[in-house]
Amino acid sequence: MERLSRHLGGPRLLIKRDDQTGLAMGGNKTRKLEYLIGDAIRQGHDCLVTAGAAQSNHCRQTAAAAAQLGLGCHLVLGGSAPNVRNGNLLLDHLLGAIVHWAGEARKGETIPQIAADLRAQGLSPYVIPYGGSNPVGSLGFVSAMFELDGQLGPRNKFPNSIVFASSSGGTQAGLVVGATLLEKDVSLVGINIDKGETNSPSFVDHVTSLANATAKNLEVHKEYQSGDIILKSEYVGDGYGVVGELEREAISMAARFEGILLDPVYTARAFGGMLDMILKRDFSKGDTILFWHTGGSPAIFAYAEDL
Numbered sequence: 001m002e003r004l005s006r007h008l009g010g011p012r013l014l015i016k017r018d019d020q021t022g023l024a025m026g027g028n029k030t031r032k033l034e035y036l037i038g039d040a041i042r043q044g045h046d047c048l049v050t051a052g053a054a055q056s057n058h059c060r061q062t063a064a065a066a067a068q069l070g071l072g073c074h075l076v077l078g079g080s081a082p083n084v085r086n087g088n089l090l091l092d093h094l095l096g097a098i099v100h101w102a103g104e105a106r107k108g109e110t111i112p113q114i115a116a117d118l119r120a121q122g123l124s125p126y127v128i129p130y131g132g133s134n135p136v137g138s139l140g141f142v143s144a145m146f147e148l149d150g151q152l153g154p155r156n157k158f159p160n161s162i163v164f165a166s167s168s169g170g171t172q173a174g175l176v177v178g179a180t181l182l183e184k185d186v187s188l189v190g191i192n193i194d195k196g197e198t199n200s201p202s203f204v205d206h207v208t209s210l211a212n213a214t215a216k217n218l219e220v221h222k223e224y225q226s227g228d229i230i231l232k233s234e235y236v237g238d239g240y241g242v243v244g245e246l247e248r249e250a251i252s253m254a255a256r257f258e259g260i261l262l263d264p265v266y267t268a269r270a271f272g273g274m275l276d277m278i279l280k281r282d283f284s285k286g287d288t289i290l291f292w293h294t295g296g297s298p299a300i301f302a303y304a305e306d307l
């Protein structure tokens with residue numbers, strides 16, 4: 001991001017475009033689904049069940065992958081059916097997913113019941129947890145770290161820090177394990193998206209145990225401690241999905257300096273946090289910082305009134 005780096009007077013800013021992963025408008029969940037759906041197919045399942053918010057990017061990418069592979073797709077979404085379908089929800093329908101409205105239970109609390117109903121109908125559902133974050137899904141971000149290393153090649157300095165939105169933890173856990181395997185000395189700075197009461201200490205514990213389970217899945221002998229996980233919780237504002245000045249400013253900066261679209265829920269908050277850290281001189285001027293764009297742009301249209 002040369003123009004933005006120059007405007008800010010350093011550090012050098014790079015961006016990794018997981019908004020371009022290709023599955024019906026892209027996003028970071030595609031990397032997890034590569035492994036999760038591989039697992040589902042290997043076990044012979046015929047449909048997928050997962051959960052998220054009404055504007056879940058994870059659910060939209062799951063619906064697209066299911067369509068491509070000829071699997072059924074059941075999405076358990078928080079809230080109730082709106083009058084107008086927009087953003088990711090519109091795409092879920094176009095992609096042929098079956099939506100189950102779950103009220104307050106946006107993190108898949110009702111999945112076991114729905115999976116049981118599908119089994120009773122003779123189907124074989126494969127359950128993907130909220131956000132695709134388990135020791136299988138996280139493998140997508142272990143390999144993402146290798147992909148990044150390959151793209152940078154021997155001639156480019158590996159970033160000093162990587163900044164990204166962290167919400168269900170699989171992205172962060174995978175990157176942490178990938179950095180270990182590659183022996184990279186890089187700060188992996190997760191920006192917490194979801195306030196979840198006073199949840200951030202337990203979220204760090206969740207990412208820590210997910211990183212440990214992912215390492216174990218790869219037969220890597222490494223025991224992470226919560227002190228190994230960097231999570232910034234000061235940018236959550238009024239909570240999940242509530243757009244504030246930080247997000248509006250970030251969307252404007254990325255769009256006007258780089259022609260890059262952020263999403264209102266995740267990447268705008270993470271990018272805004274990164275800009276704030278730059279202004280506060282949390283990074284050295286000579287550093288290279290990589291922003292990992294985790295996708296989500298379809299949600300822009302559903303949040304039009306807040307932008």
Ligand SMILES: *Cc1c(COP(=O)(O)O)cnc(C)c1O
Pocket residue numbers: 027028029057058131133165166167168169170171172263266267294295296
């Ligand atoms: C899911 C999501 C994230 C967070 O990734 P996790 O692995 O759930 O922490 C970040 N950005 C976008 C756009 C997402 O959809």
